[in-house]
Amino acid sequence: MIKCPTDSLPQFRPFWTGFRVPLISHRGLGHTEVMTSRGVVRSWDVGGMQGVIDSADTPGGSWTSWTSVVVHGFPGLVEGQEVEFEWNQLDEPADGYDFHTVQAWPVGEDHTPPGPPGFRAWDIDPDGTVHEVTDLDITDLDDTIAPPIGTPAIGVVTTWNGEEGWGVIDSADTPGGCWTFYSALHPDEVINARPGDSFSIGGGISALVVGEQVDFEWEPVIDQDGYKFRAIKVRPRRDIPPWRVERIGR
Template identity: 65%
Template sequence: MTSRGRVRSWEILGMQGVIDSEDTPGGSWTPSVSVAVHGPPVLTPGEEVEFEWQHQAEPLYGHSFFTVRAWPLGTEPVAQSDRPTSGAWNIAPDGTVTEVTDLDWEEPIRVGTWSVGVVSVWNGEESWGVIDSEDTPGGCWTFFSALHPDEVINSRSVGGFSIGGGVSDLDVGEQVDFEWEPAIDQDGYRFRAIKVRPRREIPPWRVERFEG
């Protein structure tokens, strides 16, 4: 579902915040990957936005709503495929944003590459973890939303989803297939998972779309 709201808070170091609206009592938790803008994926406290959200069966960080996509009021959301991928953004603690054009990688950055890895960390209370692989030295950070069905992750249409079934966590030691992208500092990691697919059998997903 799409709603109009106002940014309550934004943590520049954690790259996350909360959006308030009448449709999402208690606020909608918003990670930087959900910010559909050109340039640095950040929001400003007090800023009016439009955002797509979904209800969580289990509260996340104390919030029962999760922001799928958000963008400043009066603008058009930028599709994930249209967001810059050749550069990166370094955000200092004081809020200063600078573009990084040379990451000094030993190999060219591969965006959207599927790799095979093993789950080394999973924080069930906060729904995030780390996947180890040869392609992502130092570990690849991942969030539970990377487990969602492709129709949700790849959605470019206006609207939200109610999601049930499936899985919402990973098991330490299990092997997964995952798609990743580079990150300047995702909770201390240089890689972030876009999609994660466990190799074990999982229950069917139940997805209901809410059109805005």
């Protein structure tokens, strides 16, 4: 069981390492030699599942995603925790950091990778306590989880990175811009899927056009690549080709 600071939790809902996970853009990852150091967790944002590790070898801190945390439970760290970590230097700074964590684990703990990706879920209580959802809970949980619901708005696309599939939408409701990812363009059936669902997707679109007007739904976040808002669903007003969606499994 892990207890996380409640002031870093903007909302309380299950965190999944299956289909629905926080969208994080790994921009400008370096290609330098991977080094190993010992450091201390400066900060850990449970809402965004990312943080910073400080060490003498990584001045300014090493940016760390939950995907880099090598543990056999909830993939998070705790502020002040002593860790060993592998890192490399970025080709160019990303989100203000020159270093990126490749793997991190608490000092003295086994850091053998837990195995191939699978479906695991944790529930974060209002007091910050994290409980893993077991197989016995999954059937009932799948039936009760509501699809993500955002605040509707109308905006204009101001940025689109076609290589990495992310962009920014400006609107009066999201001052400073709303970060979005290409998956927000997917049809409702995919966006509203239950954890563990898999699809084969074709047709449709995978990019926005700078300057076009869109209808979108957004949610507040602590930090998403420097933005305070993230789009859950984006619908351009132009005509788009039909989607082809095929459910896999289940």
